[in-house]
Every structure is written in structure tokens, then in C-alpha cells.
Amino acid sequence: MAPALCAICKVSRALIIRPKNHQKLCKACFIAVFEAEIHHTITSTSLFSPGDRIAIGASGGKDSTVLASVLKTLNERYNYGLDLVLLSIDEGIKGYRDDSLETVKRNAVQYDMPLKIVGYAELYGWTMDQVVETIGKKGNCTYCGVFRRQALDRGAKMLGIKHVVTGHNADDVAETILMNLLRGDLPRLARSTSIVTGDETSEVRRSKPLKYAYEKEIVLYAHHKKLDYFSTECIYSPEAFRGSARSLIKNLERVRPSAILDVVRSGEDMARLVPEEVTGVSHCKSQKTSLSSADGEDQGAGGCGTNGRNSGGEMAEMEKKLQQDEEAAGREIDISALSNNANGQRHDRIETKPEPRKAAKKDVGRKLVRQTLGTCRRCGYMSSQEICKACMLLEGLNKNRPNMQIEVDGEEESSSLRKGMGEMALAAG
Amino acid sequence: MASETIPITVEFTGGLEMLFADQRKHSLSVPAKDERGQAVTVGWLVHYLCVEVMKDPRKEMFVLDGHVRPGILVLINDADWELEGEASYALQARDNILFVSTLHGG
Structure with a gap:
């Protein structure tokens, strides 16, 4: 068939068909549109202020690599005045994280950004390898997820940074919305739609600038820009992720690609119906900002399926x-x-x-x-409870027995780190 | 039937390479016609890869219900295969067929 021409420039051959609107674009126009939309997300939500220091939660995977690349591009193009830093977490998993950290180290050079790596070993005295040695593979994702959420905050605080951005994309957000819908958990559903958690008074805010970006377009952006990213699966990925909501999202996308953004929009509309006393989301100033949940459960920020x-x-x-x-x-x-x-x-x-x-x-x-939001009485980091989950888990570990109060119950949360595991687990069975 | 073959390049990225002996790029020589004498298509290629190239037993990581698994992007000479007729696209000599998984984490 005759090659289709780009709908924007009408000159070059179309290489991309956009899931949200079926628009056919050439490589250059796609890259321009993708960046312009992230810019629009950032400016329309007043996500950053000039002079902000921003830590990019970087795993070396596609989402965080694209986020770093796009933020660098936009920061220079539109003079955001941001000071961008890469922040990586070393969970201490040999043959998994040590490889992807090499990618982040290359990214730091490629994007000319400082890189800070904080390890579970230094923060908690336990690597995930040691945790698994102690408690076994079952339930280890709970520990990893709880530790990681706090580790991002602690890493940011070490850097004196008050805002961490993560690579959560539209597919991740849609997955979280669907899961909370299936659980009948409207408060969490409402919070999970916010682009930012925390406000000026929070120690560390979290945001997801790629919230409206399709995973497909993120991968295509990385491909066409020839970005250096790493794809892998955690070696401890458990069987608990069978039949993940991820598969549901991907199947919906296949039938009707706009479904992903439609779920995100529906989630936002539902969030507006939930009173702010429930969600901490203020409808008055902006329904896009929500109070932080120190546990980070709403975002599932990199937690591998934790539902603690x-x-x-x-x-x-x-x-x-x-x-x-x-x-x-x-x-x-x-x-x-x-x-x-x-x-x-x-x-x-x-x-x-x-x-x-x-x-x-x-x-x-x-x-x-x-x-x-308070602070943990033991470690002093943000927590909505007297003793934070990380400290409770650590106490169990240090007594050489897992804390059974917080258990993986088979439900998952969205996370760019975890998403592939469902697929792996499905396959393994 | 003449055993005419066409040279193509098949690439796997985004984590899919691990299903294909950790090898990203595969230079293949595939028959120009299928068993019924029809020009071979990308759909035919997917089946061929499963049977002839993939040693990993986890076929469903690549193909599900007879289709490329949702979440795996297929690019034909760098163009989304949806622009090229998807599975019905007839392979040409020196085509580059790229399979990119979006399903794997960092």
C-alpha cells in the first residue's frame, strides 16, 4: 500500500499512529507533539517553579529514561529553570538492579545530570537479597515496595530536594484507577488520579509528568530518539501477579486505544465527586493536587505489587x-x-x-x-501512622521473622517496575 | 515449489530478546512463499518465529490466542505495523521487522 503521509507536516512518511486519536505522524512531528503535550501537562498544572530542584526517580527503564530525556529537553527549550538530578534506588538484588544501575550511570553522562544512588543496605541494613534469604520469595515485594517508597523520600532529603518526579504513565494510572474501582476504594481511586501528591508544606512532593502519556508512545519515543534504556524483570517476581489488571488494560487498548485515557479521565471525574475530606484532594484551588499519603500507596511508586x-x-x-x-x-x-x-x-x-x-x-x-501527615516516631520520616511501615517491617526482619501483619494479598498496584512481572508470572505458569 | 528465499532482519527489544536467546538482531532467510504458495506475511513470520526460532518454552509471552501479545509493538521498517496492514503485510527482501515489548519493567 502507498505509504501514508504525516498528518501534520504532510511531507514525510507517517511512522506512528497515535493511540489516543489515530493520528498518523512522521518521526519528527511525533517527537515534537509528544514533547509539546508533556510541556502542556507541566504548565497547565503549574507543576514546577523556576529554581526548583527536581529529583527524577530513575530505574534505567523506559519510563524514567524518557522522563529524564524529555525533562532535560523541555527545561532547556522553555527555560523552566529547573535543577534536575537523577535519583536511583539500589535494592540490592544481584543480577537485576546492578545491571540497570549501569544504564542509569550512562544516562547521567548522556543527560549531564548528577546521579545519587541510595541503597537499601545503607538505609535499612538489609539488601533485598538478604531479605529474601531470610523470609523467602513469598511476600518479598511488600518489603521492597515499602522500602522503596521511603527510600525515594530519604534520597531526596539527602539531596535537599523537595520534589520527586516518577515515570508513571497513562497505562499505570489507568491500571491503578481500575484496581481501586474493583476494590471499591473511592478515596484511593480519587487520590491516585492526582498528578501531584503533597503540597508546599510537604517535605517531599511526588508527581508524574507522564500521567497522560501512553506507554506505547513512551516506548516509541525511546525507540525513535534511540534512548539508552534497560528492560528486565526482577528475579524475585512472584507468582502473585497472575491475571494482572495490566493485561486488562492492554486488552482494552487493543480493542479501543483511546480506552486508556478515557479511564484516566473517568477516574478524574470520579475523583471530583469524592469529597475532599475523604481524599485530601482540594477541589477549590485545583483538583490536581492531593495531600500526600506518606505510604505512597496511591501512586504505587515503584512498589512491586505491594498492597500493605x-x-x-x-x-x-x-x-x-x-x-x-x-x-x-x-x-x-x-x-x-x-x-x-x-x-x-x-x-x-x-x-x-x-x-x-x-x-x-x-x-x-x-x-x-x-x-x-506526621512522622514516624522511630525513623522520623513521613508516615501517616505512629510507626511507619518500613520500621515495622524492619523490626520483624531484625527479629529474624517476617511481620505477618503486612501481607501480600494478591492484589497489586500500578508500578512501572512491577508491570512486566505479571506477564512473566503468567508465562511461567 | 521453488525454494526461493528472501533475506530479512528481525529484531527483539524491550525485554523480548530474552525469549530469543538474548539475541537482539536475527538475520533470517525465509521462504518467499508459504506452503500454499502465497507470499509470506508478517503474520506468517510470527508463527515461523515461534516454531523455528524461539527456543524458550514461554510462547505465550510472545503470542497469545494466535496474535502478537497485546503490549508488544511491531514496527515494519520503523513504521507501526498498523500503518502497513498489520499481520497481512507481505514481507519484502531486506525488510526490518522489530518487535518491542512495552510490558517489561526497569
């Missing part, structure tokens, strides 16, 4: 939800129906309903304070 929600957090959330039930009574939106549906998904929540309602009525102020 515990009963304490659920109770707190429950209280918040019940409180908003009352406060929402006078609102225009029929929130109570929404909440009831959400609660209906979980029988335990229905059981506990009467008690927290009373508590919330009695002492509204205290309950609100309890929701405020």
Missing part, C-alpha cells in the same frame, strides 16, 4: 468517610449513595459503621488532626 494496607489505616479512612457522609448531607451531589455503594463492597466496613460515626461526631477536630 492495614486495619489501622482502613479504620482511619472509614472514620473520614463517615464524617464526610454527614458533612455531605447538604451538598448538591448525592454523596451518600456513593458512599453506601463503596461500603457495600466490604462487609467489615458495614459492621464497624455505628461506632466510628459516634466517635467522629464527638470529636471532629481530633479526627481531622489524626489524618494529618
